[in-house]
Amino acid sequence: MKNNILIISGHTDTKTDSVANKRVLSMLEERMPEARIVYLDRLYPDFEIDAAAEQAKLLWADTIVLQFPVFWFSVPSIMHCWMEQTWLHGFSHGSTGDKLRGKKLILSYTTGAPAEAMNFEDFFQFIRAACGFCGMEYAGSVHTGGVSYQMRQDPQLLAEIEQKATAHAEKLIALLQEQA
Ligand SMILES: Cc1cc2nc3c(=O)[nH]c(=O)nc-3n(C[C@H](O)[C@H](O)[C@H](O)COP(=O)(O)O)c2cc1C
Numbered sequence: 666m667k668n669n670i671l672i673i674s675g676h677t678d679t680k681t682d683s684v685a686n687k688r689v690l691s692m693l694e695e696r697m698p699e700a701r702i703v704y705l706d707r708l709y710p711d712f713e714i715d716a717a718a719e720q721a722k723l724l725w726a727d728t729i730v731l732q733f734p735v736f737w738f739s740v741p742s743i744m745h746c747w748m749e750q751t752w753l754h755g756f757s758h759g760s761t762g763d764k765l766r767g768k769k770l771i772l773s774y775t776t777g778a779p780a781e782a783m784n785f786e787d788f789f790q791f792i793r794a795a796c797g798f799c800g801m802e803y804a805g806s807v808h809t810g811g812v813s814y815q816m817r818q819d820p821q822l823l824a825e826i827e828q829k830a831t832a833h834a835e836k837l838i839a840l841l842q843e844q845a
Contacts, residue, residue: 668845670700671726675733675744677706684823685775685812686734688830689837696838701725705743712743714750720764723751728769728804728844730837731792735776738788748795757799766800769844773807773837775830780810805840809833 672693676686693700703722709715723729733740740748752758757765772789776782785808796803809829816822 666845667727668841669725669727670697670730670841670844671722671728672700672702672730672732673744673747674702674704674706675731675741675747676704677736677741677743679704679706683734684817684826685809685830685833686732688827689732689773689775689834692831692834693838696834697841700841705747709743709747712746714747716750716753719747719751720753720756723768724764726768728771728841729801730771730773730841732773733775735774735785735788740792752795752799763800767802769802769804770796771804771806771837771840771844773833774809775812775833776808776810777813778810780808782810785810804844807833807837807840 672690674686674690676683679687679690690702694702701722703719731740731744733744736742739745752765755762770792772792774785776785786806789806793803809832812826812829816826
């Protein structure tokens, strides 16, 4: 069965200010070359989302992955902006808005706080609600905690971030392969 995979990266600076998300995304590029990756920070540094172009990518996709660092217990603002400007009435919802129906949605996110510090899934109830509202199937999440900024200063801790991100990418790839 075909499974077109669309990965939306919501990191605000994947070129110079990311370790964990950058590693996850580069592993996906290498291991899943057939997947399409959208770097919102590179395409839309001014937040001027091209709704038609983004909707075309969504139409192509069977599985959509939201890849992001948690910012203030939520998705980064550029990712929220992308949702607001592409999941539009008549496209994703409303009496004629059925274009996301039947697609799968996966969350893939990293946090500075350790994974056991709190239940991060609680914060993403709004995404699961939006997913159900648009007729999509929530297909699960991959979360890696304890990849904070200050760890980057220490070479050993930096290596720990890289290892955690590698393990994260492996889990995400396995979850994506299960969707086929
Ligand atoms: C503006 C901002 C807000 C953040 N808010 C949170 C937060 O609410 N909870 C948390 O655990 N980490 C928070 N962090 C830490 C990031 O989630 C963490 O640095 C990121 O996941 C690391 O990924 P990266 O190496 O790809 O940048 C925040 C970081 C920034 C810059």
